Amino acid sequence: MTGEAEASDTDIARRVAALEALLVSKGLVTSEGIDAVVAAYEADIGPLRGAQLVARAWCDAAFKGRLLADGTKAAAELGITGLRGEHLVVVENTPRRHNVVVCTLCSCYPWAVLGLPPSWYKSSEYRARMVIEPRKVLAEFGLCLPEDVEVSVWDSNADTRYMVLPQRPAGSEGMGEQELAALVTRDAMVGVATVACPPRSR
Amino acid sequence: MSALAWPSPEKPVSARARLSPEDEAGPPRHNGELVFEAPWESQVFGLAVAMADQGIFEWAAFRQKLVEETALDDAAERAGRQPRPYYLRWERALERLLVDLGLAGAEELDAAEELEPDTH
Numbered sequence: 314m315t316g317e318a319e320a321s322d323t324d325i326a327r328r329v330a331a332l333e334a335l336l337v338s339k340g341l342v343t344s345e346g347i348d349a350v351v352a353a354y355e356a357d358i359g360p361l362r363g364a365q366l367v368a369r370a371w372c373d374a375a376f377k378g379r380l381l382a383d384g385t386k387a388a389a390e391l392g393i394t395g396l397r398g399e400h401l402v403v404v405e406n407t408p409r410r411h412n413v414v415v416c417t418l419c420s421c422y423p424w425a426v427l428g429l430p431p432s433w434y435k436s437s438e439y440r441a442r443m444v445i446e447p448r449k450v451l452a453e454f455g456l457c458l459p460e461d462v463e464v465s466v467w468d469s470n471a472d473t474r475y476m477v478l479p480q481r482p483a484g485s486e487g488m489g490e491q492e493l494a495a496l497v498t499r500d501a502m503v504g505v506a507t508v509a510c511p512p513r514s515r
Numbered sequence: 516m517s518a519l520a521w522p523s524p525e526k527p528v529s530a531r532a533r534l535s536p537e538d539e540a541g542p543p544r545h546n547g548e549l550v551f552e553a554p555w556e557s558q559v560f561g562l563a564v565a566m567a568d569q570g571i572f573e574w575a576a577f578r579q580k581l582v583e584e585t586a587l588d589d590a591a592e593r594a595g596r597q598p599r600p601y602y603l604r605w606e607r608a609l610e611r612l613l614v615d616l617g618l619a620g621a622e623e624l625d626a627a628e629e630l631e632p633d634t635h
Contacts, residue, residue: 320603326555329606331627333558335619341571347561350568354560355543355550396567396574418582419604428545435601437589471578499546 354429362393363426363476364497366403367508368490371481381405384476388426395425395474404467405478406507411462412477413451413504415443416469423474427499434503444468454505477504484510556602563609572616580608580615 320328336342366388370377380387384401388394395401401423404412416422417440422430433439442450447464451457458464467475479501485493500506543550551557567574584604592598613619 320599322553322555322600325600325603325606326553327631327633328628329555329558329562331631332606332610332624333562334631335623335627336562336566336613339619341618342562342565342569346565346569347558350561350564351551351557355557359545396564397570398574419578419585420581421578429550431546431548432601437592471575 354424358424359428360426360497360499360502361494362388362391363423363499363502364494365391365490366393366426366476367478367497367502368493370403370478371485371493372490377478380478393425395423398472399425400473401426401476402467402473403476403478404465406480406504408480409461409463410465411451411458411504412465412467412475413443413447414467414469414475414477415440417441417444418470421469421471421474423469423476423502425474426476427502431499451505454500456506477502479508482508482510484513551602552600555606556600559602559605559609563605571618572612576616577608577612580612581605583611584608 333342333344333347337344366380369391370380376387376390379390380403384403385395385399387403388401404414406412414423415434420430420435420440422434424430439450444466447466448458451464469475479497481493482496485496488496496508496510498506498508501508551560563577566572567577581604584607588599588604610619610621610624614621614624
């Protein structure tokens with residue numbers, strides 16, 4: 314493929330179709346295998362999985378301990394598995410420490426628990442600025458942290474995918490796991506937001 | 516650096532990965548954003564992940580190529596050039612990895628493209 318900076322969508326589509334056909338003919342992959350992966354990430358795998366881990370951790374202290382000690386193993390308790398060889402590390406927000414996740418070199422992201430990343434996560438701006446000026450970037454997301462809260466930025470890589478365990482919001486006492494899971498947003502599990510509890514109607 | 520407008524606050528996660536009923540009719544969206552902009556993107560993604568899952572190559576090896584392609588895109592962006600679609604990084608990374616591993620030849624890939632019908 315020449316002049317790839319100007320390659321049209323049609324050119325790329327054609328190249329990809331050719332690539333797939335070649336690899337299928339070599340027995341390296343099947344079309345069904347490809348479709349299964351795509352269907353999983355389009356329909357099944359999304360942030361609700363991570364939210365369920367968070368909600369369970371909030372309700373069950375022993376599970377929370379296991380989640381923080383070995384995220385991969387704890388996620389498997391809920392039937393969540395990732396790519397082979399990949400480790401999930403869950404980092405806990407506390408009143409003294411706020412965590413946020415980035416991949417400075419490409420776009421590594423905890424797909425198995427959050428689905429595929431949003432465009433802003435993949436942008437060169439987020440990737441560069443989050444490690445240089447995290448508080449400023451977080452403020453632009455609408456999250457202003459007091460000076461006495463430490464900010465930890467976790468740089469993801471091929472083997473290690475980070476997910477944030479946000480703080481449980483005030484006002485959520487007495488809520489069940491599924492109700493709690495519904496409060497947890499993807500952005501909170503990346504660390505660019507916190508979890509809010511909507512006011513209860515009386 | 517230009518001011519990037521971060522997207523507006525997302526809606527809370529609902530019981531399904533696909534959020535709004537009105538999006539059901541169109542291509543899949545998560546939090547309002549398309550999962551894949553075009554079918555070829557999902558194909559490239561599926562190819563890379565399916566082969567890694569099967570052990571055809573180590574994810575870390577593919578990731579290294581992705582890091583290299585990302586660096587090229589970052590440099591192009593700094594130079595003010597038109598960016599490539601994100602998943603083109605993946606396509607280039609995958610081809611380079613396959614060639615490096617001896618799983619497909621560069622000429623083979625070009626020849627396959629020549630044979631592909633113009634129907635996309």
